[in-house]
Amino acid sequence: MAFKVLWATLLPALFTLASAHEKGSAMYRPMTTVTRGGQALTPTPTALSFLARRADTSSAVAPSASAYALSSSFSINSNAATRTYDWTIASETGAPDGFTRNYITINGQMPGPLIEVNEGDTIVVNVQNNLDDTTSIHWHGINQNGTAYMDGVPGATQCPIPAGGSFTYTFTLSQYGTYWYHSHTAVEYTDGLLGPLIVHSVNDPLVRGTDFDYEQVLIIQDWYHDEARTIATDLLSVDGYDGTAAAPSPQSGLINGKGVFDCSQLTDSTGCSTPSFPEFTVEPNAKTRFRLINGGSHAQFYFSVDSHTLNITEADGTPVSGASSVHRLPFHNGQRYSAIIDTNVGSAGDAYWLRATMNTDCFFSTDSTLNTTAYAILRYGASTSEPTSADWTDVLPDDCVDLDDSQLVPIIAKDAPATSDKVVAFDSSFGTVEIAGIDYNRFLVNSTSYTNYVYKPILEAVAANGSTVVNSTNVANALFEDSVWTGDIIINNLDPNLDHPYHLHGNDFQIIARGTGTLSIANAASLNYNLTNPVRRDTVVIPGGGYAVLRFSNDNPGVWVLHCHIAWHLAEGFLGLIVSNPNGIAALDYPDSIQALCNARPSGVSIDTTEPGRRKRGEIDTLIGGDIVKRGAMGSRWSRKRMINQRR
Numbered sequence: 001m002a003f004k005v006l007w008a009t010l011l012p013a014l015f016t017l018a019s020a021h022e023k024g025s026a027m028y029r030p031m032t033t034v035t036r037g038g039q040a041l042t043p044t045p046t047a048l049s050f051l052a053r054r055a056d057t058s059s060a061v062a063p064s065a066s067a068y069a070l071s072s073s074f075s076i077n078s079n080a081a082t083r084t085y086d087w088t089i090a091s092e093t094g095a096p097d098g099f100t101r102n103y104i105t106i107n108g109q110m111p112g113p114l115i116e117v118n119e120g121d122t123i124v125v126n127v128q129n130n131l132d133d134t135t136s137i138h139w140h141g142i143n144q145n146g147t148a149y150m151d152g153v154p155g156a157t158q159c160p161i162p163a164g165g166s167f168t169y170t171f172t173l174s175q176y177g178t179y180w181y182h183s184h185t186a187v188e189y190t191d192g193l194l195g196p197l198i199v200h201s202v203n204d205p206l207v208r209g210t211d212f213d214y215e216q217v218l219i220i221q222d223w224y225h226d227e228a229r230t231i232a233t234d235l236l237s238v239d240g241y242d243g244t245a246a247a248p249s250p251q252s253g254l255i256n257g258k259g260v261f262d263c264s265q266l267t268d269s270t271g272c273s274t275p276s277f278p279e280f281t282v283e284p285n286a287k288t289r290f291r292l293i294n295g296g297s298h299a300q301f302y303f304s305v306d307s308h309t310l311n312i313t314e315a316d317g318t319p320v321s322g323a324s325s326v327h328r329l330p331f332h333n334g335q336r337y338s339a340i341i342d343t344n345v346g347s348a349g350d351a352y353w354l355r356a357t358m359n360t361d362c363f364f365s366t367d368s369t370l371n372t373t374a375y376a377i378l379r380y381g382a383s384t385s386e387p388t389s390a391d392w393t394d395v396l397p398d399d400c401v402d403l404d405d406s407q408l409v410p411i412i413a414k415d416a417p418a419t420s421d422k423v424v425a426f427d428s429s430f431g432t433v434e435i436a437g438i439d440y441n442r443f444l445v446n447s448t449s450y451t452n453y454v455y456k457p458i459l460e461a462v463a464a465n466g467s468t469v470v471n472s473t474n475v476a477n478a479l480f481e482d483s484v485w486t487g488d489i490i491i492n493n494l495d496p497n498l499d500h501p502y503h504l505h506g507n508d509f510q511i512i513a514r515g516t517g518t519l520s521i522a523n524a525a526s527l528n529y530n531l532t533n534p535v536r537r538d539t540v541v542i543p544g545g546g547y548a549v550l551r552f553s554n555d556n557p558g559v560w561v562l563h564c565h566i567a568w569h570l571a572e573g574f575l576g577l578i579v580s581n582p583n584g585i586a587a588l589d590y591p592d593s594i595q596a597l598c599n600a601r602p603s604g605v606s607i608d609t610t611e612p613g614r615r616k617r618g619e620i621d622t623l624i625g626g627d628i629v630k631r632g633a634m635g636s637r638w639s640r641k642r643m644i645n646q647r648r
Contacts, residue, residue, distance in 0.1 A: 067109070067113070067114055067256075068114055068196060068216060068217035068218070068219070068256055069214070069215070069216050069217075070116065070198065070214075070215035070216070070217065070291075072208065074116055074200070075118075076118060076200040076201070076202060076204075076208075077118060077202065078118070078119075078120060078202050079118075079120075080118075080120040080121055080122065080172075081117075081118070081121050081122075082121070082122045082124060083115075083117055083121055083122070083123055083124070084124040084125075084126070085113070085115065085123070085124070085125045085126065086126045086128075087106050087107060087112070087113070087125060087126065087127050087128065088106070088107055088108075088128045088130055089104065089105070089106055089127060089128065089129050089130060089131055089135055089193065090104070090105055090108075090130040090131065091103070091104055091105075091130075091131055091132070092104075092105045092108065092110070094110075095271075095272075095273065095275070096110065096192075096223060096254055096257055096258055096259060097223055097251070097252040097254060097258070097259035097260060097261040097275070097371075098259075098260065098261045098263055098272055098273050098274045098275045099225050099251070099252075099261050099263070099271070099272045100271040100272070101225060101227065102191075102227060103191045103192040103227075104131065104183075104188060104191045104192040104193040105192060106193070106195060109257070110192035110257050111192065111194050111195045111196070111219050111221075111256065111257050111295065112181070112193070112194065112195030113195060114195065114196050114198065114217065115181070115195070115196070115197045115198070116198045116200070117173060117197075117198070117199055117200070118173070118176075118199065118200050118201065118202075119173050119174065119175065119176045119199055119200065119201035119202075119203065120172070120173065120174075121172070121173055121199075122170065122171070122172045122173075123169070123170065123171055123172075123173065124168060124169070124170050125137070125168065125169045125170075126166065126168050127161060127166060127167050127168070127169065128166045129161045129162065129163060129164065129165050129166065129167075130164070131163055132163050133163055133185070133186070133188070134154070134160035134161060134162055134163060134185055134454070135160065135161050135183055135185050135188060135193065136152045136153065136154050136158065136160055136161055136183055136184050136185045137152045137169060137181050137182070137183060137184070137193075138151060138152035138153055138181065138182055138183070138184035138505075139151070139152060139169075139171070139179065139181050139197065140179055140180045140181060140182060140197075140334060140503070140538075141177070141179040141180070141316060141317055141336070141508075141538050141539075142171070142173070142175070142179055142197070143174065143175060143506055143507060143508070143556055144171055144505075144506060144556070144558065145174050145556050146556075146557075146588065146589075147170075147171040147172070147588075148459055148506065148556070148557060148558030148559065148560075148585070148588060149459060149588065149590055149591070149594050150169050150170065150171045151505055151506065151558070151560075152169065152181075152184050153184045153505070153561055154184065154185055154452070154454040154457070154611065155452040155453055155454040155455075155456065155457060155458070155611060156452075156457060156458050156459060156559050156561050156577060157457055157458075157459045157558070157559060158457055158459075158594060158597055159454060159455050159457060159594075159597040159598040159600070159601065160185055160454050160455075160597070161597065162597075162600050162601070162602060165597075165600055167593060167597060168593060170591075173199050175199065175317060176199040176200060176201035176203065176204050176317070177199060177204075177314060177316070177317025177318065177319075177336070178196075178198060178217075178291040178292075178293065178314060178316075178317060178336040178337075178338060179196075179197040179198070179199060179317060179336065180194060180195065180196050180197055180219070180293045180295060180336070181194065181195055181196075181197050182194035182195075182295065185611070186228075186229065186232065186571070186611060187228035187229065187231070187232045187297070187567045187568070187570075187571055188228065189295070189297070189567065190224065190228035190231075190297040190567050191227060191228045191229075192257075194219070194221075194295045195219070196217045196219060196291070196293060198217065198291065199317075204319065205319050205411045205412060206289075206313055206314065206319050206338070206411075208289075211287070211289075211313065211340065212287040212288065212289040212340050213283070213286040213287050213288065214282065214283070214286065214287075214288045214289070215288070215289045215291060216280060216288060216289070216290055216291070217256075217290075217291045217293065218255060218256060218290050218291065218292050218293070218303075218356075219254075219255075219256055219257070219293045219295045220253065220254070220255060220292065220293065220294055220295065220296065220301050220303065220331075220356045220374065221253065221254040221257075221295045221296050221297075222249075222250035222252075222253055222254075222296040222297055222298055222299040222358065223250055223251060223252045223253060223254050223259055224248070224250050224251060224297075225251045228297070228567070231248060231568070232568065232571045235247070235568055235571065235572060236440070236571065236572065238438065238439075238440055238441075240441070244364070244365070245441035245572075246364035246365060247298055247363075247364065247566060247568035247569060248298075248365070248367065248568070249298065249299070249358075249360070249363040249365065249366045249367045249370050250296075250297075250298060250299060250358075250367070250370065251367055251369055251370060251371065252370070252371040252374065253296075253299070253301070253356055253358060253371070253372075253373065253374030254374060255278055255354070255356060255374050255375075255376045256278060258275070258278045259371070259374050260274060260275055260276070260277055260371070260374075260375060261274065261369075261371055262274060262369075262371055265368075265369040266369065277375050277376055277377050278376045278377070279376065279377040279378075279379060280354070280376060280377070280378055280379065281379045281380075281381065281382070282343050282378060282379070282380060283343065283380075283381070284343050284344070284346065284347060284348055284380045284381065285343060285344050286342075286343050287340050287341070287342050287343070288340065288341055288343060289313070289338055289339075289340050290303075290338065290339045290340075290341070291314075291336070291338050292329070292331060292336060292337045292338070292339060293336050294331045294332060294333050294334060294335050294336070295333075296333050297333065297566065297567035297568065298333065298362070298363070298566050298567065298568060299333075299358040299359070299362065299363075300330055300331065300332040300333070300358070300359040300362045300400055300501075300541070301330070301331060301356045301357060301358055301359070301374075302328040302329065302330050302355075302356070302357045302358075302359060302396060303328065303329045303331065303337075303339065303355070303356050304327060304328045304329070304354075304355045304357070304391070304392060305341055305352060305353075305354050305355070305378060306352040306353045306354075306355070306387070306389035306390060306391060306392070307345050307346070307352055307389055308341040308342070308343070308345060308352065308378075309324075309325045309326060309327065309341070309342075310323075310325075310326040310327070310329055310339040310340070310341060311323070311324045311325075311326075311339065311340040311341075311342075312324070312326055312329060312337055312338070312339055312403070312407070312408070313338045313339070313340055314336070314337060314338035315335075315336070315337055315403075315408045315535060315537050316335060316336050316337075316508065316536075316537035316538050316539055317336070317508065317537075317538070318408075318410050318508070318535065318536045318537060319410065319411040319412065320408045320409055320410055320411060320535065321409050321411055322406070322407045322408060322409040323403060323407035323408065326339070326403075327392040327394055328357075328392060328394075328396070329403065330359065330397075330401070330402065330403055331403075332362075332400075332402070332501035332539070332541045332565070333501045333539075333565040333566055333567075334501055334503045334538075334539040334565035335402075335501065335537075335539045335541075343380060346380050347380065348380050348381040348382075349380060349381060349382070349383045350379075350380045350383070351377055351378065351379045351380070351383055351385060351386065351387040351388075351389070352377075352378045352387050352389040353375055353376075353377065353378070353387045353389050353391070354375065354376040354377070354378045355373050355374070355375060355391065356373065356374040356375075357372055357373040357374075357396070358370075358372045358373070359396065359400055360372060361397075361398055361399060361400050362400040362499060399499075399543065400499035400541065400543065401499070401541055401543055402540065402541045405511055405514070405530075405534070405535050408535040408537075409533065409535070410533055410535060410536055413533045414510075414533060414536065415531055415532055415533055416510045416512050416529070416530075416531040416532075416534055416551050417485075417486045417531075417551065417553075418531060419486070420486045420487055420488040420551060421483070421484040421485055421486050421487065421554075422480060422481075422484045422487050422488070422554075423487075423488040423489075423490065423521050423524055424478035424480075424487070424488070424489055424490070424521070424578070425446075425489075425490040425491075425492065425519075425520070425521055426445055426446060426476060426478070426489065426490070426491050426492070426562060426576045427445070427446055427447075427492040427494055427518070428443065428444065428445050428491065428492070428493055428494060428495070428500065428564070428574065429443070429444050429447075429494040429495055430442075430443055430444070430495050430498065431443075431444050433449045433573075441572070442572050442573045443564070443569050443572045443573050443574035444573065445475075445476035445573075445574065445575065445576040446476035446576065447476075448472065448473065448474070448475060448476045448573075448576075449572070449573030450474070450475050450476075450563075450573040450574070450575040450576070451474040451475065451573075451610055452575075452610055452611040453474070453607075453608060453609070453610055454609060454610065454611045455598060455601050455605075455606075455607045455608075455609055456607065456608075457598070458470055458475075458559045458577070458579075459558065459559040459585065460590075460594070460595075460598075462559060462579060462582055462585050462586075463585050463586045463588065463590070464586075466582055466586075467479050467579045467582040470577075470579060475575065475576060475577055476575075476576035476577075477576060477577050477578065477579060478576070478577075478578050478579070479578075479579045479582070480554045480578055480579065480580045480581070481581070481582070482581045482582065482583045482584060484554045485553070485554060485555070486551065486552070486553060486554065487551070487552055487553075487554045487578075488512075488524070488549055488550065488551050489504075489509070489549070489550045489552070489562070489578070490519050490521065490524055490547060490548075490549050490550075491540075491542055491547060491548050491550065491562075492518045492519060492547045493542045493543065493544055493545065493546050493547065494518065494545075495544050495545070496544045496545040497544045498544045499541060499542070499543045499544050500541070500542055500564040500566065500569065500574075501539055501540070501541045501564065501565045501566065502539065502540055502541075502542060502548075502562060502563070502564060502565070503538060503539040503562070503563060503564075503565045504538055504539075504550070504552075504560060504561075504562045504578075505558075505560040505561050505562070506556050506558045506560035506580070507538070507552045507553070507556060507560060507580075508536050508537060508538045508552070509536065509537070509538070509540075509550035509551060509552040510534040510535070510536050510550070510551045510552070511530075511534055511535055511537070511540060511548055511549070511550060512529040512530050512531060512534050512549050512550070512551045513527050513528075513529050513530065513547075513548065513549035514542075514546065514547070514548050514549075515546065515547055516543075516545055516546050516547075517545065517546075517547065518547065519547040519549070524549060527549070529549070529551075534551075539565060554580050554581065555581075556580060556581075557580055557581035557582075557583075557584025557585045557587070557588060558580055558581075558585060559577055559578075559579055559580075559585070560577060560578050560580060561575055561576070561577045562575070562576050562577060562578065563575035563576070
């Protein structure tokens, strides 16, 4: 049941991305402590300490667009520091796009605070959970070398953080690039529990002052007016959400926590107020690096800036070259890119639209009130007029795919190993599972829909009893023994009309092959692989009816999940996992706090509890009920070409 929400006035907030030397009157100081060698250091000012807000937002949950401008005063160095953050996770009421609803914040803001660190730093995040539900934090793209128990996935690497409880995440960064964090409990991140994580390095070939002058983080989200738990509950029923098992489209998009929804589209617009657009000010004749994060739950976005071409310089933490005059950059859930624009096409006072446009080709149906494009205003210096710039005229592609791998050439070259020691395959599909004699629509990986026993972490079980304890009837899994140095993962997307962004935890991978059809392990041996410096990333889009072969180094002991990053598909069971180096898993240094989380299971809650949105074999989850839609009936309906206005 959705929460009842109260109307609150959304004060307009416009933000400026200014040059690094400018100072503003609005101060934002997150609870952050930095130490080096046991000595407390003065925290590096966050962006809001030198960027001014156009309006006071103290009476509402403040979007944090300007909090994500990276300051040149941040010292990029190799002197390892410990950076400590104190977070309170809570439910708030506000109107990010003008429509008032409940959502989740960290320290009163959504998205959450910026974490900005150096490679080699240790992060300590003290999480206080003030929600009425359990929670967790996953560090998306962070490999967690030696700290698999900090990956933040209930049922896989930890027990959930209880309502009213707390937990401290501690890990050291051994990589650099653009990353993010989000809840991995149920569908909480859809309701706002997410934020940016930027890791600098002296080894990064992309250098401020040489390759770019300013940096701005942009988190792009799709935004729903129904709360995520309500949507997931309905999807998992046999009636589905609004009468279909297909994942719904959102109502609008957000850029750094703010969007503009057209309230006139609602029959009853009570509690809705169309706000102003977010704004960023840039210096003319300079280069700005946008660090782009798709923090959405369903939508693939096309990012563009009117009249400005994009130079793509990073993909999922890997510095790249090869795509230098891009009009629109496609990026799907969980993916990150850096795109540099040269502000030399206008003069002081000019303004341009910055656009994040949803690719509706990725939706089964579209909501009748969907605002497909999230806008922001990019200003050359001080001005107040609304842009008159035009979008690029080239037609949006009629597909849902990644930017071509050949345009993403890693700057730091690394050829793939010539051979692999083990090859496994994960086949994903949409079908039905029988629960207590009733068929329910679910996603399947190797014919298994994931059942998540949140109080039985698989990592803990493998550490104690070895890899044989992983139950294949609950989760599709593959073992990469300690003797395996290089592994191949074949992913076959068996659904001809469904494209999926697949994300692997604990590792990045090299994409050594793509194609159409189904690839067997036997046939994979005869493929002509791309072994010459293939792109390295952690999230890949595989079109319907296609496959990809991912090669990775099996050097990070852990239980690493592989799942679709469309939140609704994950809720419907779209997850498998790999067990890497079981002997190494047993040798990890597990902190007492991990077991303490499991010991904090509330009295009366069974250890066999499954996460809402999953099911226990032989039982009907409390979220399930209603009628069914058979897969055979879905075949003709599951077409992205048929856009249905499904809202009431």
